[in-house]
Amino acid sequence: MDTRAAIVDAARKSFAARGYDKTSMRGVAREAGVDPALVHHYFDGKAALFAETMAVPVNPAELIERVLEGGTERLGWRLVETFLTVWEPPERREALVALVRSAMTSEEAARMLREFLGREVFGRLASAAGAEDAQLRGALAASQMIGVVIARYVVRVPGLTDASRGELVERLGPVLQGYLVDGPVRPE
Amino acid sequence: MDTRAAIVDAARKSFAARGYDKTSMRGVAREAGVDPALVHHYFDGKAALFAETMAVPVNPAELIERVLEGGTERLGWRLVETFLTVWEPPERREALVALVRSAMTSEEAARMLREFLGREVFGRLASAAGAEDAQLRGALAASQMIGVVIARYVVRVPGLTDASRGELVERLGPVLQGYLVDGPVRPE
Known part of the structure; x- marks a missing residue:
């Protein structure tokens, strides 16, 4: 070796x-x-x-740095665009799907993913947004991104599998922006 | 038998x-x-x-009917509230987590879940919203709901595990309302 x-x-x-x-x-x-x-x-x-x-062929901390360099304006859109671009190449996607799968079925893998995401990804994202409820904001953003790759690439929900990346950026961008930067929308 | x-x-x-x-x-x-x-x-x-x-101790089609009876106004908030309530009792949650896990690791289970969700849940939700992009809208709502239960109950992302149901309804309600009923928010 x-x-x-x-x-x-x-x-x-x-x-x-x-x-x-x-x-x-x-x-x-x-x-x-x-x-x-x-x-x-x-x-x-x-x-x-x-x-x-984890055989993940990208360094998430580096990507997050790059997304954050643009500041909070349109952060949500940039994040979705970057995230979906990472998942696009089929051979890379296979490794990422395997990682998500193992986190679903092994407590050990779930713990690693949880700690890793918390420290390197959502913690940074949320503290960039600078709000006092930063942890919840980061976690909500995480939940939407986890959900969209599972629905698109694992369960393959029709409508999501055939949407283009641009379409998804348009729909998900404002939601991520809302979670991370803008306040929660209050019902009238 | x-x-x-x-x-x-x-x-x-x-x-x-x-x-x-x-x-x-x-x-x-x-x-x-x-x-x-x-x-x-x-x-x-x-x-x-x-x-x-599936050992799922609820009838999703029935729940969706009930949520839809209230019309499209505040549909997103009602949907999140109902969905999270279903997941709350620990013994029921165990069966639901098992179902989600199996859909992650078996193509057969993923196919069943996909077809079932499409026909009984998101199809109805989206056609209640009545838009021409109904399938994408339903799928986006699905992705957020799948993501939130995985982040909250499987990967156990901090911030989501300790959020109250009320807090999540407040944050997720407007997002689901946006996906299902209101148009996509266009960036300025």
């Missing part, structure tokens, strides 16, 4: 045994028997390492 | 082999070796029979 593979292997074991939050780059280095600098050489942070162990 | 159990057993086999759409009350009666009138005596339609085979 080469060094990089040994690191990924040690990371996979650590995420599974300790969860996302309690895994550290340093701990992974120790378990792989390599210098911590090497882990940092191969992987740009814990999120990148996690994405690698 | 008593007659009722024989009917449920034949129905389960038929839904699995033929899917939801191609299963009929008459066909189930034939396979169970009973008079069709008996099937109708025990089950108020195919949706009720399906719910029984």
Whole structure:
């Protein structure tokens, strides 16, 4: 096994045994028997390492950074556009569907996904929105994005499978913007 | 096996082999070796029979009817309230989580759920909204509801697990109303 593979292997074991939050780059280095600098050489942070162990061919933390750079204006639309673009290539989608499936059926995988999403994705998104109910806002955004990929790619609900990405951005953008940035719409 | 159990057993086999759409009350009666009138005596339609085979302790078609009786005004809020109420009792939730899990991992279960939701739930909801893009509207509503129960009860995303039902109705109500009844919000 080469060094990089040994690191990924040690990371996979650590995420599974300790969860996302309690895994550290340093701990992974120790378990792989390599210098911590090497882990940092191969992987740009814990999120990148996690994405690698999950066979997710994107670094979600990096994507979120890029989405957030544009500020809160039209954040919802940009988020949907980026998210759906990530899911589009069939070979990547297969890996992502497998990840979602495992989170549905294994408590261990659910915990990893939960901690990872909370720290790297929705936490950042919600704190960018800066509201006091940031956690709920982030979670609502999460629920819509989880739901749309499950309905579109796993359960394959007609209407969603054949909608274009542009159509979905138009419908979902304002909803995500509402969850993350604007206040809840109060019934009259 | 008593007659009722024989009917449920034949129905389960038929839904699995033929899917939801191609299963009929008459066909189930034939396979169970009973008079069709008996099937109708025990089950108020195919949706009720399906719910029984899935160990879902509610009849979704009946609930949707009740939600729709109030007309389109505040339909989104009523739908969320009803839906979350159905998921609340822990013993019922267990059966529903099992159903969602199986749809995530078995193409056969996904197909049944897809056909069932399309015909009995979202089709009715969307055609009540009466728009030409009814199928997409229904599917978007479905995606948010699927996402919220997965995030709340399966992946257990913090923020959603501890939100009260009232809080979720307030946040999700206007979104469902937007998907089903009001037009898509156009970005300025």
